[in-house]
Amino acid sequence: MVTIGTASARPGEVDTGRLAVGETRDGSAFGLPVAVVNGEKPGKTLYIQAASDGDELNGVGVVQRVVPRLDPAELSGTVLVVGIVNYHGFQVAEHRNPIDGVKTNRTYPGHESGSSSERISAATYEVAKRADLVLDLHQGSTSRMLNEVRVRCGRRHRLHDACLELAKVFGCGYILDMKGPSGQLARVAPDDGIPTVDPELGGCVGWDETSIRLGVRGVFNVLRYYDFLGADADLEPQTKAAGFEYYTSPAGGLISFAVELGDRVRRGDTLFEVTTPFGEPKATVTAASGGVFWRSRRLPQAATGEYVCSVGTGISRY
Template sequence: MSTARTTIDFDRTGKQIGFVDIPHSPHEDAWGATRIPLAVIRNGSGPTVILEAGNHGDEYEGPIALGELLRELDPGAVNGRIIILPAVNTPAVDAGRRTSPVDGLNLNRTFPGDATGTITQQISAYVSEVILPLGDAFVDLHSGGSSLNILPSAIIEPAADPVLRRRNIDAVLAFGAPLTVVIDNLGEPRTSTATAVRAGLVTIGTELAGAGTVSLDALAICRRGVRNVLAHFGVLDPASATPPARPDAILRIPGHDGYVLAPTAGVFEPFHALGARVSAGQEAGRIHNLVNPSREAEVVRYGAGGIVYGQRQPGRVVIGNCCVTVAAPYEGEIS
């Protein structure tokens, strides 16, 4: 049973901004707690939309946009309930790291969590066991973080149920990002979006630039997209949405072949910019060994054709690092 506690009343009308406290007793603090920011805005009888950001602590557009939203939004403009977790992986957000400095875990590989496990596992358990059952829809805002720069895009999490899959696609298209991409994380079941889909929630993800910085373009897409999704579900006035341009095509990362992994350590030199069209077998770049200049750079090649969707940031790599990601046309049902 979870020991997490909050003073937030999820059923109360109005705006509440507070925390979820998870008891934490490290060397520096015998009876302290890890505090996870939480806001609830409720009014009227509409659906519940859960907005999450800070799943990874080095991805900044989502936390900025959700912090602004919870401060600015008038409850009178809401029809339903918005649950906001703007920095859900607070230890990682504080440290600006993908993984938690407390236990070294990647929150987005711990779902559905463990209420008696480490801090990261307790956070994912609280989201899985307390937050998700309250929701009708779930939005998880990501970017490429400090290790990738990704074309700003809204993400479709696959769903086996065709009705839910259709609703996911419609909601992701309503977000209005420049690109729409299907990403299943190679079938990984331990992500927040995969868990939300299993729970039956309409699920929307994003990848909004990255490279360890705040992209002004991606932040604008995020701000607009969150409000578009809330309008799509009728939680905000549908007339307030920015009409999304329907993408020419939905893309997907084509399994293992969509990832170019480093076969050696060194510094990766990409041969193509983000958005470039490439083909399977084409040279993607090369890895230089800077401390052994007599050694020839090692060329790496694309395993699939499509567009360059994500690229390594920074340049230094070790064996197994993702250097480039390719997105190809999605051949599943769209309309």
């Protein structure tokens, strides 16, 4: 029997339920939606979670489509899922947890008697620690962004190669191999010996069908490659970046981009122009070095010094 909260499944069974983590402001108990898919045959354990940032919904779309497709009769091992981590942020479509104003994916491994986010992180990390592999599904919030997988443990970490392999297997086409901030699940779990990555499934308001389908494909690639399912994974070479250059607006106005997501840029290439509402030119921003146009703001208006876009640097094929 494998259990998460109220969800329990014997070999060959699937069950869903709730993982209790506290009470809302009116004193009502609440829990995170969880699923257990327990294969008929023994094997590894995969942990998947989504929406630790409450407005990043593409991962929820992936979970919604993956779990019904998992047949425990064909599965070796177990898949554990927390479908919505940032419960409070999800309810109001906000990035941070509105109860404590904290970004939940900065609070791992959490604390069972800490803030709201720390309690959620502690409860979900107890589940994650039972796994052999972890997928923490994200997206670029409301930015426009490439579909990518982030390796966050750092290139000197003892599990770096295993995390990088997991990122390639997931196969979004792009990998960011850059040490992440403290408190990220993909930083913390490798310290406990668990290869972990966070797929960043594009960026949008709401959810995006293309990114969701790519995420579903990625999960099944992982299940096939690591012998949960008896089929071959569809592996392809990935474009890997070692870091970012961030660009802000030198003037207030409307942004017009000269490149598209995924374009290769060279040093000196125009990235964007700033104009008045009447189309009068105010500034032109060029690339400081070569790379891949990786991420950009969605809305065209920007104030002086406001973030506009990012270029992935240190590009290689993996």
